[in-house]
Amino acid sequence: MESPRIFAVTGTPGCGKTTLCALLGEQGYSVESVIDLAARFDCLGEEDVSDGAAPVDVHKLADEWFDESNDTMFVDGHLSHLLEIDAIVLIRCHPDHLKQRLEARGYDERKVQSNVEWEMIAGTWSEILEFELDVPILEIDGSATSDVELMSEVLQWIEDGCPSDGVEATAAEAIDWLA
Numbered sequence: 001m002e003s004p005r006i007f008a009v010t011g012t013p014g015c016g017k018t019t020l021c022a023l024l025g026e027q028g029y030s031v032e033s034v035i036d037l038a039a040r041f042d043c044l045g046e047e048d049v050s051d052g053a054a055p056v057d058v059h060k061l062a063d064e065w066f067d068e069s070n071d072t073m074f075v076d077g078h079l080s081h082l083l084e085i086d087a088i089v090l091i092r093c094h095p096d097h098l099k100q101r102l103e104a105r106g107y108d109e110r111k112v113q114s115n116v117e118w119e120m121i122a123g124t125w126s127e128i129l130e131f132e133l134d135v136p137i138l139e140i141d142g143s144a145t146s147d148v149e150l151m152s153e154v155l156q157w158i159e160d161g162c163p164s165d166g167v168e169a170t171a172a173e174a175i176d177w178l179a
Helices: 017-026 034-040 058-064 095-104 109-120 123-130 147-159 167-172
Strands: 006-010 030-033 073-076 087-092 137-141
Touching: 006 017, 017 030, 017 073, 017 087, 017 147, 030 034, 034 058, 034 073, 087 123, 087 147, 095 109, 109 123, 123 167, 137 147, 137 167
Parallel strands: 006 073, 006 087, 030 073, 087 137
Antiparallel strands: none
16 A cells, blocks of 8 residues: 555544644645635535534545645544545544533534433544445544644654554444443
8 A cells, every 4th residue: 555645634523633633734845724625616505504613515625625735634524434545544533522522612402412322422434334335434532632732643653653453443443431
């Protein structure tokens, strides 16, 4: 396998994806957000007034978007793992921490609860397994690590060649908040 070049930075909203990507951008790495890509490729729907979110047509975006650069790129967004990527950085966050973060953002109670539940049941892992994504995956706990340490761990993983025991083995060892 060729060295991974395009990394999905994914996880439940509020887990630390954008913070990590901002730090990576400050280090000179190319960073794109799923929302910006969706807007650029006309894959963004109208904003839902009930939750303030605009739906992304991720299937159309996956068909339309192709990065022609040779740079290492990080794609920030909880749908990023559904695009054409070479590896996944899956950030997890303890549900109690996640709840606090989302409440601090001003999310309504229903949106906070649905995102906390998604994290508790490892929803992103469910999608990765359902869509049979076969790329290296690094799962990290963003609630127990400083932002700089998180970035260092990701960059070390990349420098080490993105070691992975395969999706199913990595999923079997995934963080389990319910245990």
